[in-house]
Amino acid sequence: MSELPATARVVIIGGGAVGASTLFHLAKAGWGDCVLLEKNELTAGSTWHAAGNVPTFSASWSIMNMQRYSTELYRGLAEAVDYPMNYHVTGSIRLAHSRERMQEFKRVRGMGQAQELDLELLAPGELPGRYPFMETHDLEGALYDPDDGDIDPAQLTQALAKGARDLGATLVRFCPVTGVDRKNGEWIVETPKGSIRADYVVNAAGYYAQRVGDLFRPFGGRSVPMMVMSHQYMLFEDLPAVRAWSEGEGRKLPLLRDVDSSYYLRQEQFGFNLGPYERNCKGHWVEPSDPMPDDFSFQLYPDDLERLEWYIEDAMGRVPLLAEAGLYKTINGPIPYTPDGNPLIGPMPGVPNAFEACAFTFGIAQSGGAGKVIADWIIEGETEWDMWSCDPRRFTAHADHDYCVAKGMEVYGHEYAMHFPHHEWPAGRNKKLSPLHSRLEKAGAVFGAYNGWERANWFAKPGDDTSEEATQTWDREGPWEARIREECEIVRDRCGVLPISGFTRLEVKGAGARAFVDGLTASKLPPQGRVALAYFPDSRGRIVTEMTVTVHSDDHVGLITAAPAQWHDAEMLSRQAPDGITVTDITNDFECLLVTGPKTRDTLAQLNDGHDLQARWLSISDGGTIAGEPCRLLRVSFAGELGWEIHSAPDSAPVIWDALMDAGAKPFGMYALNALRIEKGYRTWKGDLSTDYTLLEAGLGRFIDFEKNTGFPGRDALLAERNSGPAKQAVGLMIDAGKADAPYMALLWKDGDLVGETTSGGWGYRVGASIAIGMLRSDLAEPGTEVEVDIFGEMRRATVHDLPFWDPKNERIRA
Numbered sequence: 001m002s003e004l005p006a007t008a009r010v011v012i013i014g015g016g017a018v019g020a021s022t023l024f025h026l027a028k029a030g031w032g033d034c035v036l037l038e039k040n041e042l043t044a045g046s047t048w049h050a051a052g053n054v055p056t057f058s059a060s061w062s063i064m065n066m067q068r069y070s071t072e073l074y075r076g077l078a079e080a081v082d083y084p085m086n087y088h089v090t091g092s093i094r095l096a097h098s099r100e101r102m103q104e105f106k107r108v109r110g111m112g113q114a115q116e117l118d119l120e121l122l123a124p125g126e127l128p129g130r131y132p133f134m135e136t137h138d139l140e141g142a143l144y145d146p147d148d149g150d151i152d153p154a155q156l157t158q159a160l161a162k163g164a165r166d167l168g169a170t171l172v173r174f175c176p177v178t179g180v181d182r183k184n185g186e187w188i189v190e191t192p193k194g195s196i197r198a199d200y201v202v203n204a205a206g207y208y209a210q211r212v213g214d215l216f217r218p219f220g221g222r223s224v225p226m227m228v229m230s231h232q233y234m235l236f237e238d239l240p241a242v243r244a245w246s247e248g249e250g251r252k253l254p255l256l257r258d259v260d261s262s263y264y265l266r267q268e269q270f271g272f273n274l275g276p277y278e279r280n281c282k283g284h285w286v287e288p289s290d291p292m293p294d295d296f297s298f299q300l301y302p303d304d305l306e307r308l309e310w311y312i313e314d315a316m317g318r319v320p321l322l323a324e325a326g327l328y329k330t331i332n333g334p335i336p337y338t339p340d341g342n343p344l345i346g347p348m349p350g351v352p353n354a355f356e357a358c359a360f361t362f363g364i365a366q367s368g369g370a371g372k373v374i375a376d377w378i379i380e381g382e383t384e385w386d387m388w389s390c391d392p393r394r395f396t397a398h399a400d401h402d403y404c405v406a407k408g409m410e411v412y413g414h415e416y417a418m419h420f421p422h423h424e425w426p427a428g429r430n431k432k433l434s435p436l437h438s439r440l441e442k443a444g445a446v447f448g449a450y451n452g453w454e455r456a457n458w459f460a461k462p463g464d465d466t467s468e469e470a471t472q473t474w475d476r477e478g479p480w481e482a483r484i485r486e487e488c489e490i491v492r493d494r495c496g497v498l499p500i501s502g503f504t505r506l507e508v509k510g511a512g513a514r515a516f517v518d519g520l521t522a523s524k525l526p527p528q529g530r531v532a533l534a535y536f537p538d539s540r541g542r543i544v545t546e547m548t549v550t551v552h553s554d555d556h557v558g559l560i561t562a563a564p565a566q567w568h569d570a571e572m573l574s575r576q577a578p579d580g581i582t583v584t585d586i587t588n589d590f591e592c593l594l595v596t597g598p599k600t601r602d603t604l605a606q607l608n609d610g611h612d613l614q615a616r617w618l619s620i621s622d623g624g625t626i627a628g629e630p631c632r633l634l635r636v637s638f639a640g641e642l643g644w645e646i647h648s649a650p651d652s653a654p655v656i657w658d659a660l661m662d663a664g665a666k667p668f669g670m671y672a673l674n675a676l677r678i679e680k681g682y683r684t685w686k687g688d689l690s691t692d693y694t695l696l697e698a699g700l701g702r703f704i705d706f707e708k709n710t711g712f713p714g715r716d717a718l719l720a721e722r723n724s725g726p727a728k729q730a731v732g733l734m735i736d737a738g739k740a741d742a743p744y745m746a747l748l749w750k751d752g753d754l755v756g757e758t759t760s761g762g763w764g765y766r767v768g769a770s771i772a773i774g775m776l777r778s779d780l781a782e783p784g785t786e787v788e789v790d791i792f793g794e795m796r797r798a799t800v801h802d803l804p805f806w807d808p809k810n811e812r813i814r815a
Contacts, residue, residue: 002172004193008035010378011189011198013177013212015040016047017153017364018343018357019204020160021371023169029375032168035196037189039176042161043154044297045206046363049333050153051233051275053255053264054365055092056117057145059108059419061692061745063342065385066369068115071147073368074156081163085155090267092148092255093122093131095318096140101260103474103740104418105143106793110747112145114754120144121793131254132245133321148255150266153364160371180215187353200378202355203348207336209358211292213348220350225392225399226359227408228292230282230301231335232308233275235268236325243270259416261314271325276311277415284334286405301332337361339399339407339428341415345373345390349567352575356392382538386690393567398431398452421743422478422671423471424448424457434501434591435650436657443667446480450670451563453502458483458669474792475739476763476770480671487668488675488765491639495597496668497660499653500645502563503592506570507556510581514554519710520576522695522718523703525551531618531634535695535703536572541714541721542691543698545569546683548636550620562685591653594673595665596643598812604644606663607656617814627659639673640680640806642815678771679764681732681803687744688730688759688773696721697775699730699803728756729781730773732801735761735789737770742791748774749788749795755780758789767805776800 009031012019015038023036038044056071058064071089078085096102105121112119122142127134130144161171172193179190180201187198203224205212213224246252246267253267263276284301285292305312316323336359338344343366348354357374360366373390376383388394410427424447431452440447445456446466458480460466465479490496508517517534518525522541526532528551536544547569548560561569566587574583595604601613610624611633621633629652637643648656661667674684681699683689688698695704696718704718735742742761747754761772772789780787785800802808 002170004172004175004191004196005035005170006196008033008170008196008198010034010200010202011187011196012036012202012204014038014045014204014206014208014358015042015157015171015173016045016204016206017043017157017160017367018206018360018370019202020157020164021367022202022204022357022374023164023171024160025371025375026378027164027167027169029379031379035170035172035198036164037175037177037191038171038173040295040297041173042171043157045208046333046335046360047153047157047206048298049300049331050364051266051273052150052153052364053266053362054151055145055148056112057094057108057143057148059104060342060389061111062385062387062389063366064111064115066373067365068117068369069372070365070368074151077156077159077163081159081166083155083159083162085159086152087149088151088252089147089149090252090254091144091146092257093127094143094145094257094259096142097138097260098140100418100472100474102140103792105141107743107746109143109793110790111745114745114747114757118146120146131256133241133319134256135318135320144254150255151364156364156367177212177215180219182219200353200355202357202374204357206358206360206363207334209336209344209356213356216348216351216354222349223401224344224356224358225395225404226336226338226344227283227404228285228334229337229408229412230284230304230332232304232330232332233273234308234312234327235329235331236272236274236322237328238270239321239325241321242267246270256319257416258315258318261311261318262416263311263315265315265319265322272322274312274315274322276308277412278307278311279413280307281409281412282307283405283409296334301334303330303332305330335361337408337412339395339404339411341411342390343370344392345370345387346377346392347571349393349571382540382691386686386692388686388690391568393571394564396451396566403428403431418472420471420473422473422480423468426468430454432502434499435653436499436501436591439654439657440499440667445667445669448670451502451566453563455501456499456667456669458671459487459667474743476741477739484671484675485765487672490666491597491641491668491672491676492766493598495595495599495603495665496639497657497665498594498668498670498673499657500592500594502587503590504561504563504566504569505586505590506559506561506573507584507586508559508573508581509556509584511555513557513581514551515710516577516581517549517557517559518708519712520573522705522712522714524705524708525549526618528552529620531620531636533703535700537695537712537714537718538691539713539717541694541696541718543689543693543695543700544572544691546685546689565685589649590647591650593646593653593656593660594637594639594643595646595660596637596639596641598642598815599664600642600644603660603663603665607659627656629655631656637813638682639676640682640804641812643813675762675765678760678762678773679766679804679806681773681805683773684760693728693775694718694721694726697726697728697730726778728775729778730803731776731781732803732805733758733772733774733789733798734801734805735770735772735796735798737791737796738794740791741770742772742789746772747790748776748798749790750780755787764805771805772798773803
């Protein structure tokens with residue numbers, strides 16, 4: 001057993017697959033002076049009872065990247081570290097019962113092609129040749145993943161641990177962390193074996209991550225947003241037919257997933273392993289009457305097979321051979337869940353030099369990639385892939401205990417659910433309500449959640465179908481489509497009003513505040529009285545974030561950014577702020593109404609006192625009132641029409657709203673705004689704007705001030721890219737689409753070659769066409785070039801178009 005060192009660069013808390021992978025990747029990068037602390041034996045938590053499935057499939061681009069990396073790592077790991085492992089690459093068959101499911105498979109197949117994964121679509125008639133024991137009469141088809149399989153979780157963890165040890169890292173078992181302290185810029189991690197000082201700490205404590213996270217709350221932390229689910233899988237006795245097939249073929253059966261019925265079925269020895277994700281699921285340790293024990297190492301919950309009866313019967317109907325097998329063992333263990341089912345990988349919110357690599361629902365499949373991501377983040381300060389889908393800062397203050405339990409239960413019960421573009425999950429809603437909420441309800445608003453804020457997605461009329469069932473489609477048409485069209489036409493022809501509750505608002509104050517912000521952005525800051533967009537790059541010139549900037553003085557800068565970016569952007573600033581400069585979140589102090597359309601000036605004139613409505617585009621007006629309520633006007637419009645954002649105190653918003661309605665303005669929702677902004681080529685954060693692209697690739701060169709005196713991160717990389725030319729360029733695409741518009745990451749093809757992908761897509765109601773923003777190989781970026789776009793498996797003709805599609809000279813927005 002290793003002795004506890006006095007110091008380490010990094011201390012990792014938790015000895016499961018993720019913790020061991022993090023240690024291995026740090027050591028592999030040359031950081032051998034790192035330490036992993038495990039309260040019991042390695043794998044004592046979720047890892048030891050994990051089924052060990054290793055898929056590449058994901059509808060998330062970043063998680064597919066992470067899982068793909070894991071499979072590549074695991075193939076060569078045993079040889080690389082000289083440790084035996086049982087890793088069976090069996091392939092998998094994912095079944096589809098509906099057209100919509102096949103559309104999802106076709107989209108994921110396309111994403112896989114971009115990552116050089118050889119995913120294959122199968123017709124029902126092809127399935128018996130791949131899996132002879134299966135009934136296929138009610139299926140639409142399937143997706144085959146040749147790289148899927150299963151691995152022994154304990155062997156994987158031990159192999160990663162051995163590799164880390166061989167590179168100089170230290171693992172200390174039976175060494176629980178009892179406390180942390182911070183002195184002189186270092187962490188002091190306390191254990192019964194003594195204390196260890198470290199530069200960085202990683203919470204990789206699995207289902208105990210919330211308890212470990214509580215140790216960091218005195219240092220700016222929060223309760224880790226997670227809960228714990230009871231997950232069961234069943235092991236069945238060997239069957240002669242399975243043995244005969246397997247020995248005859250020299251391999252195991254492919255792993256079978258019936259995702260519409262919500263279970264997987266895997267060959268185990270010569271029997272089966274059946275793992276359902278049941279709707280009538282059960283959480284543990286979520287009530288005071290059921291507290292989490294201090295130590296649950298190598299323990300399980302009691303069997304609860306009644307919950308699984310429907311799934312067992314359904315699996316026996318799909319593979320009748322299963323009914324001949326005797327059940328010999330049930331595994332019922334704790335699995336952590338976040339509110340969206342994705343793990344927490346990245347900086348610990350509010351805490352310096354602390355990271356999270358925890359709450360993994362599929363930790364075996366993702367541990368290889370997760371270790372790489374955390375090692376990159378600690379060593380380089382940034383990651384190879386944009387990892388916002390797993391960033392701990394994506395959950396803010398609304399993610400309290402009740403929210404985490406409700407969403408965790410919902411995600412588990414819909415583990416294989418399709419995430420349709422017009423569907424909103426019902427659990428955990430109404431966490432943040434604006435003072436306009438009741439008025440929006442009365443107007444027919446159908447709401448969506450944005451960082452916990454309820455915003456109107458569209459406005460239904462009496463008789464419209466607003467059921468959840470109506471949203472189960474990838475197609476453009478639905479009860480919302482006619483309403484979105486009407487709302488876009490209101491903005492095009494008259495005056496529309498959209499409440500944008502929850503805009504993140506930050507104030508940077510202190511001596512040199514302007515110079516501090518200026519040194520972080522590639523853009524030129526506006527003079528006082530004006531507003532401008534600013535882009536913040538990383539060291540490689542990739543897009544970290546976009547903010548709207550107002551400069552009040554050299555010592556006071558105001559910033560507005562996306563609602564989901566609240567903790568991300570605040571920390572980007574505060575972690576780099578020198579002494580004397582403060583970053584304050586004032587999001588809850590304001591409400592915002594976007595009032596836009598060619599009749600907007602006439603509408604506001606009826607209610608205005610003191611604001612200059614003739615002030616030019618990108619101007620700021622203070623000191624006046626609308627409907628008698630003090631407010632600030634910013635002459636901007638994300639819809640691309642004449643318009644203003646009205647920023648007021650929350651209590652003033654209902655008065656202003658009522659007056660605007662009385663003056664003839666009409667409400668519109670977020671779906672309409674999305675269509676309008678794509679027509680203008682306006683980008684969205686973590687869609688078109690992410691660290692997967694540089695500012696130059698994204699077509700934001702006009703926002704870069706290469707000559708600024710302060711310099712900025714990524715300047716040298718962007719200068720080199722400007723000289724050589726970006727490999728990709730953002731373009732508009734006019735698409736001959738069918739029933740569906742291009743989703744995020746729809747692939748672009750030219751003469752059989754993969755040449756790019758879309759980052760946004762939808763119907764443009766002002767231009768009357770299906771349109772998209774795409775990232776295209778630079779030599780093809782000339783307007784008029786024809787390419788093909790893969791929209792849910794349909795190859796549709798697309799023509800490259802200059803951005804924006806609508807009002808290219810900005811005459812309407814400057815009117």
